[in-house]
Amino acid sequence: MANLSTYIAFLGNAKEAFTHYQDVFGGELQLMSYGDFPPMEGMPFTPDPDTIAHAQLDLDGGTITGGDAMPGEDYVVQGSIYSLLYTLDDVDKARELIQKLVDAGGSIQMPFEPAPWGATYGQVFDKFGVMWSFDVPA
Template identity: 55%
Template sequence: MAGTISTYVTFNGYTAEVLKHWQEVFGGELNLLTYADTKMEGMPFEPPADALAHGVLTLPGGLISGGDSMDGEYPIRDTAYSMLYNAESVEDARERIATMVAAGGEETMKFETAPWGGSYGQVFDKYGVMWSFSAM
């Protein structure tokens, strides 16, 4: 069996909120597990009971997993990385972009025809994560 690559994100105490927002945008099944839900003992730190130990958003095309950070805030808004959504159609991409923008995101690169064919654009969601949208 070949390995797979998926995304893992961490935020300082609000990862569950982020995953719920992305579920609103992309659909899928979301499973969340707080530290109170686990029976983990002997951990090298004392997590808050309501902190997210592990969450998984299962989408038709992949997984986005995450958990709350225990050691402070990480820089989020940057262009060194992005989440790439390969849309089924131009209309699909436009709808998801509109949903992100309506929820407080910012379209920083207009979704339009790309030099390599198809369409491409970028949005920073309300949490500062850059999403690239592509449709052929």
């Protein structure tokens, strides 16, 4: 069965980010550090055993995956070129999730309100710089 999921590379704080996402959204979290794996031949670097090689959060309606970026990579996380779109069927639930992200240090990018196309829509940056778009169809 095919499945498409989002993958986010964090700059050394993937464990904190994914634990936060589980606190906000619920779901089942799996974390694997490089220390959980046997030595990997041919790796172009020696990974810190405490960094996250792979994280997966299975939540209602989707999966978020990610890990810590490779040494020397300095991805810019915050930006509006991408966002995670979470479509829900309950305006109050969407407001609750947005508020949890804001209360934890996030910021509103676009207020969650009725949109011209009939849905209720808004955007928020979480404390890690990831943009979340929330959509509740009419």
